[in-house]
Amino acid sequence: MNQRVLSERARRVIPGGVNSGQRNVPGLGDLVIAQASGARFRDRDGREYVDYHAAFGPPLLGHNDPDVSAAVAEAGRTVDLCGVGVTEDEVELAEALTELVPSVEQVLLTSTGSEATFHALRVARAATGRRLVVKFQGCYHGWHDAVSLNVISAPDRVGGKDPISAGILPEVLDATLVLPFNSADAVRQAFAEHGADIAAVIVEPVPHNVGCLLPEQEFLRTLREECTRAGSVLVFDEVITGFRHHLGGWQAISGITPDLTTLGKAIANGYPVGALGGRADLMDLFSSRPGGPAFFAGTYNGHPAVVAAALATLRKLRSEPVHEHVFRLGERIRTGLAEVFSSLGVASLVTGYGSVFVEYFMDGPARTYDDLLRNDASMFIGYRRRLLDHGIFELPLNLKRSHVSYAHTDADVDHLLEAAALAAGAQLATGAELDLSGASTMGGAR
CATH class of the missing domain: 3.40.640.10 (Type I PLP-dependent aspartate aminotransferase-like (Major domain))
Known part of the structure; x- marks a missing residue:
């Protein structure tokens, strides 16, 4: 049974079809998770994603360690x-x-x-x-x-x-x-x-x-x-x-x-x-x-x-050298993404700490929440939606962070940086303003 049918079944018996308000993401379409392992998950229709969302961060070791x-x-x-x-x-x-x-x-x-x-x-x-x-x-x-x-x-x-x-x-x-x-x-x-x-x-x-x-x-x-x-x-x-x-x-x-x-x-x-x-x-x-x-x-x-x-x-x-590994990959990602966006002429501030990274589409600094009001939400969400086309999952909601796990590899980072150049370039080329009604989320996940 494909995920469109399963999503329809879910919406009949679960309000909105999901069990947390953070999981119903506008523009994402029907998504039914079928399998998760290491740094990846697969949906019911067989599409596989390198997962940098990581359920808001718990699987530091990777899925199903x-x-x-x-x-x-x-x-x-x-x-x-x-x-x-x-x-x-x-x-x-x-x-x-x-x-x-x-x-x-x-x-x-x-x-x-x-x-x-x-x-x-x-x-x-x-x-x-x-x-x-x-x-x-x-x-x-x-x-x-x-x-x-x-x-x-x-x-x-x-x-x-x-x-x-x-x-x-x-x-x-x-x-x-x-x-x-x-x-x-x-x-x-x-x-x-x-x-x-x-x-x-x-x-x-x-x-x-x-x-x-x-x-x-x-x-x-x-x-x-x-x-x-x-x-x-x-x-x-x-x-x-x-x-x-x-x-x-x-x-x-x-x-x-x-x-x-x-x-x-x-x-x-x-x-x-x-x-x-x-x-x-x-x-x-x-x-x-x-x-x-x-x-x-x-x-x-x-x-x-x-x-x-x-x-x-x-x-x-x-x-095990978990923190050493995820910190090294996190630094590679932050440095690499900053270079990608700079080469495209995209105003950006790639920041984070250790295994956490986030791509704000704005000039710095980012000290307070008021600073984040300059973030280009349309670019932020549009870029992440386009990453999906390249098998990369970063949650397409404004201001949300991404995570590296112990299961991610240097090859995964290479893939992300290549996909980032394509996704950001495509979003710039269209210049499309997104309908962001409901696309911003006010909370986190506990």
Whole structure:
């Protein structure tokens, strides 16, 4: 059965035909995934793509990594979800996380990154007795109401409250302060005005949900100083940056240690696991410890299959040159794409970090979200749609980042650079303006 028929069946029983709003991409047509392995996936009609989207980043090792798959299969033969007590693997995973991530003294497992950030803010309010949460324009921290605002905002919505969903109570939005990323002055001013009522500051140390805005050290240092001075909880959302950029997360790179850290995605190479860890005095407030006032639960937390996947992933990240490989390919891609676009006379800023790259079609710099408003969205999306014709998959949604995995090769990079020249050239030649209604996405994926 071809994918057009399957897509029609899906739309009859699944709203929009997909199980996440990020998967229904305008202009992509019907897409039914039939098989994924290594750096590639194949659709139901037999077309194969080199995958740089990588499900928003989890499969750092590549799709269906054999060591991870074997660990999951072994877990299925020995233990199942029992919903009581703890398994030896859960203990080993917690020990590994506390060893690797500087801020993590104790850790709890969740099923998603959104749950981890939700619990981080809940326990921060429980610890401080305060109301306000600070987030930053362009950062995405999941689907829950307190942080579901001001991610990819239209120019006229920057500076105000820009919820990404209907159905959020105004009083919930009122308890969130939105500041510009990389503005130490804005942070100092917010604390001068509201410091006594700020429970938490939550930040993606690198806002990868709008591509890649690299943080300035003064900005991160100011967050730490102001939170310490005011008694507020600093939360690093490392769901993307954790493990993909460094085994200790961005906090290990920057030397700035938050109070709480949320993790996910690359921790288990695509299996659904998240984690929240940090200072023991904060973690002890959760009801997983009898008497803890901040309720914490989840039927699938610490599921044996995902814990086995995480342990296998971490073993491989620690024992093989994964980061060396993906960082080298990422640098080749960023350098090569910049040369391709320059040779074509295309205004571009190719940036990223390590295994992450993004092609903004604009002149630099890119410090804040306001800078990204200069990006030529029509060129960005049109270029990526044309890459599909050459067997390359980068998500054709504005500002979305791309990823390299351990399974990608130098030959794959050569293919990408050749396809980039053809796709960008074709998009320039047509000069076509795309209908971008619905093609921009306001959130990330948790």
